[in-house]
Amino acid sequence: MIDLLLNYLSNSSAITFIVLAVLSAYLILTFWIFIYRFMSLNTLVINEEKSLNALTSKSSFVNPLSSLQKCANGAKQKELLQACEISIIKDASVGVSWLSIISSTSPFVGLFGTVVGILESFAKFSTHSKVGFSIIAPAISEALVATAAGIFVAIFAYTFHQLLVRKIYELDTYLKAQTKILVSKG
Known part of the structure; x- marks a missing residue:
């Protein structure tokens, strides 16, 4: 496997290295954003x-860690609470x-x-007089590695995006519910 990878890299052009470097940076950035944002959103x-x-249990205890x-x-003014909701979701x-x-883009x-x-x-191949499928196929398959790498990165980025959007939706739901309760309690 390592020999195959080294052979691929030795036959690759500068553009291939650039493309793989960009996709590697994308993958690292994807995982970094996901891990950081998921942990903070979960909290x-x-x-x-x-x-x-605490608000629905009719206790007087208010969670001091609540961002809202x-x-x-x-304060329990509707406009202020809604502005806080927007600010928290934006952050x-x-x-x-x-x-x-x-x-x-990947x-x-x-x-x-x-x-x-x-x-x-x-x-x-333009310098060869006769080129068969056995010569073209390996070259084309090596070129397709870049597309596979791009799709690989996109799968993680899209999946992580959807997971984080869902967490943000959960957060927004809790904030809106608290706002309604606090406004109704006045």
């Missing part, structure tokens, strides 16, 4: 869930759009590498 969701549970409570400073969704960008980066690889292969 926010847990705190807001506890705060909502911190933002509103105990919670930082970086999530990058996952969407990566998931939509297949095109990989496709660009494939097209360049195929063009280079055909340029090499």
